[in-house]
Amino acid sequence: MTSIGKHATIHDVAAAAGVSKSTVSNVIRGVVGVSPETRERVQEAIEELGYRPNVLARQLVQQRTTTLGVVVGDLGNPFYAEMAKHIERASAGLGYRAMFCNTQGDEDAELSGLESLLEYRAAGVLFLSQPADPERARSIVSGRLPAVFVSCAADWGDVVSADDAAGAELATQHLVDLGHRQVAYFADPIVEDAADHDRQKGYSRVMESAGLEPTVFHWQRQPGELLRQKRDEQVGEILRNRVTAVFSSNDYGAIELLECADRLEVRVPQDLSVVGFDDVVMAGLARISLTTVRQPQSELAALAVDLLDARLQGGLEGPPVRKTLDVELVMRASTAAPRR
Amino acid sequence: MTSIGKHATIHDVAAAAGVSKSTVSNVIRGVVGVSPETRERVQEAIEELGYRPNVLARQLVQQRTTTLGVVVGDLGNPFYAEMAKHIERASAGLGYRAMFCNTQGDEDAELSGLESLLEYRAAGVLFLSQPADPERARSIVSGRLPAVFVSCAADWGDVVSADDAAGAELATQHLVDLGHRQVAYFADPIVEDAADHDRQKGYSRVMESAGLEPTVFHWQRQPGELLRQKRDEQVGEILRNRVTAVFSSNDYGAIELLECADRLEVRVPQDLSVVGFDDVVMAGLARISLTTVRQPQSELAALAVDLLDARLQGGLEGPPVRKTLDVELVMRASTAAPRR
């Protein structure tokens, strides 16, 4: 084996069809002004040789690529994996190819990923999560490539996000309407980014206008997997503070919370109501049945790619743009009125 | 904005440092025989201009790329998403970049993805799931690029997989040891590939040597999302057949089964024991707590990339190789002895 059989070039096709390479080029690009017979002959030669144009050479001479860099925090997190899928599909739909950089929240991985994207002359960059090192990321990308932030934010690129504040208000209001007075907010366990910030604000607003006191908790960030016990302690702590409902910055954290509750034999929703944010597929499983705020994932992805495309095509100029999509509260079995 | 600020080239650096482009090339490639002072000067110019070598140009002249194509069925399926993450990491470790093609089980998407990989002159292809159209995939890839099949199989490329048969035996034996007599096998809902086949064989072997009759079920394949009701009917059907335990081809299907059971108010594990295969992260959640067979995902990924690297470096020649990794039974709360 190992016969990595060399690829046919445009010259080979030209020779086989008895025309010049320019004509072959005209045929594959579908320009007008090639006679039907010639076109036919060239197509046959292409078929015959299994010729595929070399994208590298094309992009080199054209001075632009159709590669979109996608920086994603953790493909193991269902929300990101689902977003990645949608981004990939949206990119392909507009003729782009997505190149993923999974950073695992690691600054070095993020930086080398970004450098690599520059070396590949990516046409633009999509951030699916707040950069771990925003300053360096900015200095590497800004001014060179257009950047779009999806479900996170920075002032040096376009932003596409769900209406985080409104979603948080829906979620919090839902808990307040159920009769909860002690409602806590749990920040994202990994990165407390702009999305997190807006959700927290929405939460606080509703709490205050209901005359209640907002309480924000932060997961104890620990390296490695040892955080389980730490988390149980934390959750035990908040329950002792007579918290009866929690709004978590996202489903990932909410499901983590359900885990803790199960271990501590705290019943959900009887002893504790939980609301998440994202509506990942898992949240809809009967065993999880998490009340949450649905983000329109595929619309977010499509809009983000459209925006990047507009920047690249020159259809959009000027300062960064900020687009917000509506969200929706999905009520499931993790919320109920507090026990008297 | 839109100032997609042109990238500096090797010429710009050469001019800035007052040397020839060859010298700059020598510096960035780290070849010996460049005087320290010159090296220093060039490094400064590179820094100054924010220069990054153009990978496209390099790969064009070198006639090889470091791009690995990865064909994956559904990034929304946690097993694939987790594998994708590991593949990405393993690739980066050996200096490759992964390019994902999410096919969503669609033949057209798969074919255009593969064509695209050829156009990018990918160095090799990794299949994370059996191709939807094996014949065409073969004709496009085989003989041109080395291919590695991870957790699936084909005779025209190297195969890296968990010991599917042994895992299936562990799982089935576990159920038999618990006292189950009516143990059914559920095939993969999406693709019944080579991995599925081996698992089924392992299941049958244990059943027969225990003097029990193997019963294989196939999920009713339906397009769209209308299958929920269909599935409930199916599961109702098998329970009426007095099946007390099910071994599912993978966790995805097993979790689907748990869903049905919950809807039908069939208690797991009291009325029905369920074992999966893969040990996706979700299976370990307290709410799911699925007994399953753990596949060593990161080892599989690392081995697959190593193998592809060996093929590319010429360290491995000859006919396709088949590597198998050991698996392990993880006992959780979805299995118990049958009720009398």
Next chain:
DNA sequence: GGCGGCGGCTGGAACGATCCAAAATGGCAG
């Protein structure tokens, strides 16, 4: 019959790197 116009085709210069052969430089011995 000459000539302008046009459709169809072609040659060659880019693009930005690598890498080899050859040239420049410099030190030292005869």
Next chain:
DNA sequence: CTGCCATTTTGGATCGTTCCAGCCGCCGCC
């Protein structure tokens, strides 16, 4: 002062495309 060798540097060919300017031959018109 010359010749020789080792070290450092350089020019140029090359990779596979795109795309522009120009060429060729044919047709019709005056």
